[in-house]
Amino acid sequence: MNKKVLLVALMFCCATILVAPGIMASENGLEPSQTGFTPTWQIGEEWVLESSHKDLKSDVESWQAPIQWVFKVRAIKEKNGVECYVIHIHANNPDVKNQAVLWLAKDDLRPVRVIDLYPTLNGMKYSEKEVDPNNPQPLLSEDTIVPYDLPVFPLETEQANRAQGADGFSAYGKIKEAIGKKFAKIRNVGGLSFKRTVSQNNKQPKRQNSDGFGAYSAQGMSKDAQQAYSIEISEERAQNDISQTWRQGYPWAVASTKRDRKVRLVKYQNKTNNPNTENGGNEQ
């Protein structure tokens, strides 16, 4: 009998040890609660991205001259019953004629219509990218050099990942699980449909990027404004993973890399310093 009592007591102790941190965390308000971030813009707002392109066919590692891309919110219009930002993207360099026009839902920036413009020997032409507003997916700037890669919003991270545990070890010991989403990407081309799985993972950002993008750590901005979201978008069998860093208070990803392209935000209007504007991004 004593043995049974001891065994039950032992099990109770073990259970308490296992469950207690969860309870304590909950009491301290440290439970993993989801937060989200979606940039918001105004008509007339514009920003500039600079893209550097790696020549993958070259004998030696070679990065080409960067291109600066102007992103401008030209209008807010309804498209297919959805209120959208209409973003016009063009290069600062007149020799680079590729452009794009994006209709992104005002609520969550899901693509509603995407037009790619490109030069040919017979003049400028355009094509429409196939998007399904009812089935939002990451927008990949494939088949164009215009760098408009866009994740699915809101961007999420775990509140707990930012919190320092009372024991002081949480920052070291917690495994920061990525929040992942998978999408079936269907490309309908010439009567055939090609399917690949695209995944988007929101990960805890590193403090300093080794490639120098850490410089975009929002000097002079509030702590909230510096909240960063590190996103990875990958497509099966494509070997073209995209890593992006988004920060609250910035209109677009401050840094984005994939195997043949590095993109960084180089000019923007810093709205977060102006408390009267709504452009700092919205917490959900």
Next chain:
Amino acid sequence: MRKITLLLAFLIALAPLSLFAQNSASGEIKPAPWSGDWWSRKRGLLIKGWQGHQPSPFEKFDNYAKIRTGKNPGVHAWEADTRNNHYNPNAEGWEGHCNGWAAASILTPEPTITRTRAGIQFTSADQKGLLSEQYMNCYCNFYGNRNWGKPGDDPDDIYPDEFHRLLIKYIGSGKSAMVCDIAVDRMVWNYPIYKFESTWSTGWFDDKKLKVTTYCYYVNDDVHPDFIGCKWFKVKYTYNLFLDDRGNIVSGEWTGESRNNHPDFVWVPTGDCTVPANSTLENPRLDPALVREICEGPARETAGVRASINPDFSIQEAGLNPDELF
């Protein structure tokens, strides 16, 4: 009764044939990219010229630039310097300017007539040589991975499902010719594809597999520098495309001889690129504005300035109305 049984048996035997539906796709880019020399590193025709063609294309350019600007830019001297590895008598036989030629042949009109600029005659071959150098460094969309002949390189890359998609996407839709490295090994042989014809059918008793035969028409660079027009060669590729339960193509495999003879990587040039500092990809002494002046005259310059003032002009040129878009 026996006849009916036989007829039924015959019909049942033929039933799988109904699954053997033939499908096809094709496309052709017009005008086709132009044929031209690939300007071998080893031979160095751009700096040496060739029989009956003196001075060389780059000597002519330097002379023209000196007249226009008062200074010899040194295009010939830079190209002749073997440290820059554009001319190298010891280079491998396959090394040259094929990527520059391929991009230029897609992105620029064929220079078919001799242009006389500042009293200097630039033949079609001279102009093609200048353009091939100017487009050595260009922006592009790149697909697949280059095979370096190292362990770990995927011999099946570029995958046939991706290749098939690109053919239809770019050439089938009339968007652009695309360039393929046709050597699956470490060598690089860039050729533009401008036309394809593809047929496929489902396999016997296997409707999850499409057996595809595709003929690709490549623009040939095995021509005399003075050649004008498009000389082509045709390559047959065979591959299987695999479908999921909903009929989506999810993967593929090269078959037959195409297992060892398929494109290594694909790229689609989108525009010229200025030469970054310290790069030897392209001759940095060659001024693209002067090349344009030689090949096209001042008209194109005017169009470029117009577009730079207002990018909406390019939208209008594409047939869209900015007032409706925005």
